[in-house]
Amino acid sequence: MWEAATVAFENLLVPTRLLYLFIGVFMGLALGAIPGLGGLVGLAILLPFTFDMDSFEAFAIMIGLISVTSTSDTIPSVLFGVPGTSASQATILDGHPMAKKGEAGRAFGGAYMASLIGGVFGSLVLALSIPVLRPIVLAFGSPEFFMLGFLGISMVAVLSGNAPVKGLIAGALGLCVGMVGMDPQTGVLRWVFGQLYLWDGVPLVPVALGIFAIPEIVDLTIRGTRIADVPKERLVGVLSGIRDTFRNWFLVVRCGVVGVFVGAIPGLGASVVDWFAYGHAIQTEKGANETFGTGDVRGVLAPEAANNAKEGGALIPTIAFGVPGSASMALLLGAMTIQGLTPGSAMLTKDLAVTYTMIWSLAVANIFGTVLCMLLTNTLAKIAMVRINLLTPLVVVIVFLASFQATRHYGDLWSLLFFSLLGWLMKRFGWPRPPLILGLVLSGIIENYLFISVSRYGAAWMARPIVMIVAVLIVVSLYYGVRNARKQRELQQERDAQVEHEGSGDTDEA
Amino acid sequence: MKRSKAVSWCTLFCLLLFAGLMTTTAAAKTINILIGYPPGGGHDIEARVMARYLGKYLPGNPKVIVQNMPGAGGMIMSSYVYNRAKPDGATIGLFGSSHGLQAVLAPPEMVKYDLSKMPILWSVAGIQVHLTRDFLGARNANDLLTKVDRSKIAVAGRSKQGSSCLRGQLALRLLGVETYTAVCAYGGTSPIRAAMERSEVSYFVASDAHLVGGGAFVDLHNRGLVFPMYQSGILKSDGTIARSATVKGDVPTLYEVYKSVHKKEPSGPDWEAWRAIGLGISNLTRTLVLPPGIAGAKVGELREAVGKMAKDPGFVKDWERVFGQKLAPVLVAPDDASKIRDETMAPAEWQDHLRKFVAAK
């Protein structure tokens, strides 16, 4: 194993391959920073070029690209409240308020450092688990995936703050949207209304951009000022963000673990990993209930560590079984096919050097990407000072283009428009939006895997060990969710009582 | 002042560029190959291999590009090619066997294309190989029918009305196996591969490509975890069914197994349905298709170019590296492909039978 690792590292150090890695990193950073585009587009561009490359070059450039999209996707999330990729939605909740306070630089610094640690951690986990990779992944069957999906849904309670009813309804709405399309179990076309476009369901990208991106840009435009309503001198720099990361190193590592784990579950991956990490941070960090959502840097560190670690996680089932952990991984598999490689035990034995090339590329690309982003940060933070009317049309056009990219059909734009209105109204009336996204992503997983579990195992699926462990986790998660909500309600009542008391005191004096 | 100068130069440059573009002579048109699936899959890769070589053999050496138009199992693309693409030879669709199946099973108002009106340029036959897990205890078809505990047969499929699920169930019924569990909701081949490995399912209708090169089941096959029971075979234009050279080892066709079990020629609605979707449609597993209404001469020109491309050594080498199998045995001549398609897709009883089968619980 060590031999293959060293051979792979030496292979990577060849100048042309490093160059390919750099090119991949540059492309990945650019794509991650443009809302809605992300790694998938870049991989699609690169795929035909890989015909003429050898395996080491092909994976250096492709992995270089996907490793860093989760680093630069922080940029639009923090500055505009528009998710750079579907993995940086949670970053918006605290990153954007930080930008409004003039702390964009700090948010970036923390995010990049957390991304770096998360990403390197992800590749480390992948590297070390090679010997036990296959048995671990094999232990997770349809019942286990169902339970993990259910665990994800239980996060809705955590992410609904003290509006649990609205949160549950939003989550249910997301689940329903996720059911649109052909039901694989019965062949029935559900809620398709005669539209071919909806056959495969509502795609995630237009929904996510509609729900998060457009409402933010609309609200910023309504306010009519710059993003940061704080004078230039108070733009807090990158270094304080880096210090924050080291101060919260344990949180970052934990979220790295969450990222690797969630990233390794096919279908779960990218779009929910940040929510899992954010939810976990709320449950475990002191005072999180008060400060998260208002510009707490920990609310940026958690999802950012996880979303970089997820790539290492997603590579696990891809390499070991040829089961793509995400859509980007599916393209990577395509590249493997072109190279004549067979995912499976061969990648862990005969072709181990190629596997290690991927792991090294992942680690090195994360380092390059972070350094590049750090260098650009203070310049980027200044965008927060640009007139909003210059940014609005740019974001709108990019969001339209990125949405259309999903299935290249007018339906993408209809979805975008519908969910934009819905998202803005939800925001205005205090309906939490994250549960809707969670519901949408998890709907298929929950329904299909439950059906498979019951068809295949009858009722016996519930007695499987991992299923029971996850059930306990769900109960614990729900308990914390309810307890936190109650605590917050009590605190709010206390605060109201205090305000009333002070108010009546003033009146008396007057 | 500096900035406005830059803007002025910029604008001037653009105007000049535009003027220049308007006056240069026309170059050869681009040919678009449309894929009904997202990038990275088998269709996409095949089209990209073709795109590298096809232009060479067409008049004017046009550039060939691949456009992905995913959705509705390829039907958004097929609807576009049939209804919107101009019949000038610049748009070619890469259709799959799902297009034939959906034409029968999908609600009629959603099937916005008519295969019989679309000329075929090239067709690659897909051969199915029915695989079982070792723990069932069957090393060949005979074992499957005599030694196996049938309650343990769990047929995997991507969806209830998907080809893998239907072909598997029809084959088992034809051989007299009525008790099995159908678990048809995995959504894709990769989850099924993983499910096979962890013994969640035990029967899957894979393709010959899955067992060679970088195919999904190569690993399991090499490790002795899956065994091929029978293959679909290739349907010849004279109606006979032959074993495919792309399936290694002594793997009989379903037809041979049926005859050895029932001692007679196969017949009946299940057989007609299986023959149509397991052979007829599957022989057109990846077909290059043109929009309707193209002049015969143009079709001939394109067929000739594609035929030459198929013999290009560079193309053949790339193909074999990527798909891990020889091209020649699975290439179906356009005329044969058209004949098979028209015969298979003509309205017939098997189509109603199949619809009833899918609709049943």
Next chain:
Amino acid sequence: MKLRANPGALFTVFILILMIGLVMTAKQWQFQARLFPWSIGIPTMLLCFLQLGMDLFRNRNEDEDLAGVMDLPVDRSVPVRVVIQRAVNIFSWIFGLYASIWIIGFILSVPLFLLLYLRIQAGESWKVAVTYMVVMMVFMVGVFEMVLHIPWPPGLINGPQAFILGLVEQHLSSLVPI
């Protein structure tokens, strides 16, 4: 408990109607297909009624509804009437962009939108508007047309878009190897 006027209740009613519609449509499907939709949809309808009740009768501060919700805080500094006015304005621009794409296609709508928005809405100078437009066009055509080969849908009036795409194809496509 007093009945209070709460615009948020209207939104809840909208969601409720949506859920009722979804549940009713599912009635015609076979059992297996409507099992999951109904297990989710019917309890959710009940939750909607509960929320409606809370919206109309519960005596809570408006800000309280939003504090602690795990989502971005809403800025309440702008008066509601202005908010509605500006929201209608910006959404009109967004829907207008869509309408334009539908009529004349993506390739022409994007520069038109940028130009008009920057000049009319933002009040920027011609210099800024045109530079912006040119840069965006280069990006759009360069990445989405020449590299990704996005199949742009035809607009109702497709002549101009087809012409421009034709020019790009003829003269620029050789610049990019794929």
